[in-house]
Amino acid sequence: MVEPELDALSRYSHLAVAVDIVVFTLIEGQLHVLLVTRGIEPFVGKLALPGGFVLAGEGLDAAAIRELQEETGLVPGIAHVEQLRAYGAPGRDPRGHVLSVAYLALAPELPHPTAGSDAREARWVPVADALGLALAFDHGQILRDGLERARAKLEYTSLATAFCADEFTVSDLRAVYEAVWGYPLDPRNFHRKLTGTPGLLVDTGRTRRNGQGRPASLFRAGTIAVLNPPLTRDEGFARP
Amino acid sequence: MVEPELDALSRYSHLAVAVDIVVFTLIEGQLHVLLVTRGIEPFVGKLALPGGFVLAGEGLDAAAIRELQEETGLVPGIAHVEQLRAYGAPGRDPRGHVLSVAYLALAPELPHPTAGSDAREARWVPVADALGLALAFDHGQILRDGLERARAKLEYTSLATAFCADEFTVSDLRAVYEAVWGYPLDPRNFHRKLTGTPGLLVDTGRTRRNGQGRPASLFRAGTIAVLNPPLTRDEGFARP
DNA sequence: GAGGATTGTCGTCAATAAGACGATAATCCT
């Protein structure tokens, strides 16, 4: 195709660009996703992923982080944020052609679970429930893609630590895996694998009492971000 | 943020949206990427990835496939095409804010390697060379991301077959892995792994003579698209 | 404060898969 003149760029600006964010966190051992109730058309009253339009001159990552902060009050640096992919089917927004760049964010359990800075109500919904709801736009698909990305990256990265506080126990980590993958793991083999990967966990030397049972050693994330060989999950066992 | 009125969508259309495609193919056992020489500003004369602006009402995948067809004459269905990710840093295009959705395409060796339908010259460049060139825009980064995606997906999918013709030998497949990963694999272990994964390859019963040596059995791709367990690559061995 | 319940950690054993590499098969070349 022929490219535009220098000043004719706006001839090709027929798409609005938005970001939508799949924010996961763990609440009482259960995986939750942040959803907002839409206050305006289209899809008034329906649940949707938090998001909004990219502002002029704003980068995509910046827009995602800004929206995340507006919806949750999350300070950048606490959560892990990465781009998922772009969704641009022509009919996905009834108002017109809107391209959405979806992001995946993982956060530790937050002190204030809900804090909407604008009119929309935001709340944490168990992922198992959210998957059964009819979300606005193609947000159901985006949620499924985000969940699959999170599940896959737990296999071969240290991403699970993004769900944990600065210091955590091996059981904390295992709870993350069990919540995201949806089935229980053997505590002994999990412990062997995670502590046996050099550079993954750094032992603080201290322990933490969890109500009952023997106190667990406290770790913080090490420098290694890649698990090689990976921690394979049992395909076909994930709870929908 | 506050959302626009129904008819105010254009207030948020300040980005132009383009697609850029990383097309890989194998030519004489070497991995090549399709690059075009830019005919207009900015970056006149520089090499860039093929791509162009998304047309009004056009989906992203459709735009990528259209551009791919315009540049290479590739018929949809022959090549594997998947979205890579979106690139939207404000300064990546000197003309203004342009969001690019990058795609990765893998094609078997084509009869007509170069066929530009417009003024730009397109040609296959060995990836080893392309990585050392200063490409236009952030296309160097996109190329590196595309290469990493291809390398990673060979590990756990049957994607290598996308580089091969309809029928192929185990050696053909191994040549794909060696070209993409950049180092040699043991023919015996590779053969055992690939033929030992049920459902991955379907034996046609026929063989093919390759100049010298014993004729090789001809296979076609089976129904299994995921390798479990994966074929792990040797990290830190890849040739740049 | 003794015993049981609970949770964390270490160890053992068998099954599986991968890396190294010998050996044979089926072709081409000279």
Added chain:
DNA sequence: AGGATTATCGTCTTATTGACGACAATCCTC
């Protein structure tokens, strides 16, 4: 015919996993 070349099968060793026993260190209850 003999050597070179490529394909395929087999063997051995080692690394990793999955299943599960055993012990350690705490809490709870009587």
